[in-house]
Amino acid sequence: MAVGAAPSDHGHELAGKPLSGEEIFHLLARRTTDGSYPPGTRLRDHRLAVEFGVSRTSVREAMQRLQCVWGWSRCIRTASQR
Incomplete structure (x- = not known):
């Protein structure tokens, strides 16, 4: 995968990783x-x-990263932000 490329939605189960x-x-x-x-x-x-x-x-860390890195705090809220 190229640097910065996003992964595909498909094939992870088949890849076994x-x-x-x-x-x-x-x-x-x-x-x-x-x-x-x-x-x-x-x-x-x-x-x-x-x-x-x-x-x-792993999911929570990715969501927190979206909030921090891309400034998506208005788009993605964690339960503690209710």
């Missing part, structure tokens, strides 16, 4: 910006963790 934190970050960013997650969608860390086959911690 779990998503990395970097891949989760890019996947969430892409799905948020391409409309896969419409505005107001509640992204539940436990559901995403099951979908991606990773820990809830």
Whole structure:
């Protein structure tokens, strides 16, 4: 994969390797910006963790990174921000 390239949504189960934190970050960013997650969608860390086959911690870290790095605090809120 090229530097800075986002991972594909497909093939991870077939590849037999779990998503990395970097891949989760890019996947969430892409799905948020391409409309896969419409505005107001509640992204539940436990559901995403099951979908991606990773820990809830990995999902939470990716979501926090989106908040910090891209300034998406208005787009992505954690439960503690309610």
